[in-house]
Amino acid sequence: MIPANMEMANLTKKVKLNFKVLGKKYGKQMKEIAEATAKLSNKEIAELEQNGIYILNLPGGEVQLTTDDVEIITEDMPGWLTANEGKLTVALDITVTDELLKEGIARELVNRIQNIRKQNGYEITDRITVEIEKRDEINDAVTEFSNYISSQTLAAGISLVDKLEDGIELDFDEYMVKVKVEKTR
Known part of the structure; x- marks a missing residue:
């Protein structure tokens, strides 16, 4: 002000x-x-x-x-x-810095992963594992904010993988990424 x-x-x-x-x-x-x-x-x-x-x-x-x-x-x-x-x-x-952009990607991933949890009928306390197909545009955000994403989604682990055969294609902002969410045993 x-x-x-x-x-x-x-x-x-x-x-x-x-x-x-x-x-x-x-x-x-x-x-x-x-x-x-x-x-x-x-x-x-x-x-x-x-x-x-x-x-x-x-x-x-x-x-x-x-x-x-x-x-x-x-x-x-x-x-x-x-x-x-x-x-x-x-x-x-209103300048969007690299840090803000990464945080925005992480928050969007949390939102989308939470929606997948809900669609799969997981309980609120169920732990999950998350695999995310590598994409140059999002890799840094996932790496830098992996603890945040894990804590918000109850993920026991988040992995960046080269290729996902199955999973859900997420499309947000100008990003497209494939994500696989499974309940841990």
Whole structure:
């Protein structure tokens, strides 16, 4: 979260005028006000957010802008989602790192393995073994998150194998992988 009084280099804010409200107050100055507000810096917009008022010194006279006269919009930056409400702006980094991608694959495998357990009628306490056919795109995720996958699915073991003759073909996101789930004896 970014306080309104803190300028962030990559965060671009714009002021959108409420013409209905401002038109009643300033009428003929509206064009001048629109041009001036289009040139406001992030620092000046932050001042308006923080204080609730900003004074524009225009050739046609002084104009007092309040937060009721405008809507402050935060423009999305590449790799970020932003939203504002009053004096608060939230910027969320939506970059998917390799680590997040692997964790997502592991979580999806857990979900799919749990569904296979359910389809096979296994009891909630039944231990299983899991074989997963090797695929370059998922091998690292399975290896790195094998303990997580095992603990979530009650798997006594998870193996990456070169080829599975039988098993269930899983298709999620852009991945296709064959998985074999069996109850341990």
